[in-house]
Amino acid sequence: MARGLLATFALVVLAAAPVAGASPTSQIATSPEVTGDARSFMVAAPNPLAVEAGLEVLRKGGNAIDAAVAVQMVLGFVESPETGIGGGGFLLYHDAASGRTTLFDGRETAPLAARPDRFRLLGQALPLWAAIPSGRAVGVPGLVAMLESAHRQHGTMAWAELIEPAIGLADQGVPMPDRLQTQIAEDGSLRVFSDMRGYFRRQSADVPPRLTNRELADTLRALARDGGAAFYQGVLAEALVDRVRTRRPLSGDMTMADLAGYRAVEREPVCGPYREWTVCGAPPPSSGGIAVLQILGMLERFPMADFGPGSAIALHLIAEASRLAFADRERYVGDPDFVDVPVSGLIDPAYLSARAMLIDEQSANPRALPGEPGRRALIREADANANYRAKTTGTSHFSIVDQQGNVVALTSSIEAPFGSRMMSGGFLLNNQLTDFSFDPLQDGRPHPNAVAPGKRPRSSMSPVMVFDADGELRLVLGARGGSRIIGHVVRTLVSVLDWELEVDHAIALPNFVHRGEVLEIEAGSPLRRHRGALEQLGHTVTEATMVSGLHAIERTPEGWRGGADPRLDGIADGD
Structure with missing residues (x-):
């Protein structure tokens, strides 16, 4: 029975996989559909109901952290295949009064019983489709603890009041978002x-489709009343544990x-220069901040301003970096x-300059190899590892600036769209532990992203802030899309800066990303001419549907301008 269920799931997933160019979301807007300008404060998020919840908090005098709690809780209802309290995330916060930027790490952790061979069977790695809907894939959720920690330190409004909008929406129901209808139909x-x-x-079969979740509303009432304790202890916790442990097969x-x-853990963000700006992002266990800074650091050696948006040479250079x-x-x-990550060495300008020397403007390298920070730009091929594995493409991002100039960039996820395909308390459970390496060894030594008890899997989430020479915010952004997030963020940074x-x-520009194996260009976009x-x-080039989910805010002489990805349902708005 268990084997038959997994086989059926595999066949259905393969049959439902989107064909390049087939989905409406693959058609690129040549001009933005939704934008906003504001003088005082702004929210850019992937759903209008979430944006309105955040704006109402700001209008009442709440700050960016307060608004972030409200926005995130609403997204957990209307955008539940991507995000919710059953998952985790990274919250990058800039405090205007102190000038300090902080990263709140709400990444999921492996259970204490987890072992390095968690996703191996009879000596072989499980196929990703088999691991995703299993109990083994579910990490201990961190989103609630992260939001509570950030709010405890920086929030000004009552925690319970911030959750009320999501409770009301889940109780009363809303017209099912277009994006959610598409996801259900295609999966x-x-x-x-x-x-x-x-x-x-x-609910998608209703006419018209309507989304209601009274069980989630009850869960949120418990969170409003008792805070994180309601989630991590008591009946909600017992139900979650039981759901994971009784999953068959692979409980x-x-x-x-x-x-x-x-x-939740508070960490220093990883920051570095790009031309006249300072760029800050998420540190390990996210790879996003380091990778974004590395790519920018290599591109700084090239006159990117001379190359037009969407030009072949720009695509080539960004892909090689x-x-x-x-x-x-x-x-x-x-x-x-758990591992010694050489963060400062990886983003050291001298190291990145040496790495940039490996980029040939006239041809793609036959194979991209790692370097050795502080010693050499390229290690011997015999010692290199190129074990890239296709990743899923879920996640959600929103950006907020409040009237005091405080800033939030919050990227959250349950990993694959619809996570582990399990629900508890009205919310979806994540499959984030599939972000670990399925092979515990790399070149005969422990893989830095191998499973271990209590360990946080490596992420690609990339909430980013850009500051000018005076320390003023220039830009805040982030994206969805699994390991493609890094490329989406870099493309947007280069486009603006x-x-x-x-x-x-x-x-709104077409997406393109390179994650080590192929150069992907957005299906149906003008980039196919290159x-x-x-x-x-x-380059090995392929077309792919890429729903980047970028949501950003930039400073203007008049105040703020926001941008919402036209590939999703969101908006940018403010006062």
């Missing part, structure tokens, strides 16, 4: 799992002690509480 695997049939498919090993022991950054990412980055595009126009030229340079 045939939802037919296999009872939780998905009973919640998503049943999980999470315990009540794992939940009770979870702690990305390949080198991803090679370093695979070799070095993991949870810093080098090509001087307004942020909304930059977001395919022949890029292949002549030595």
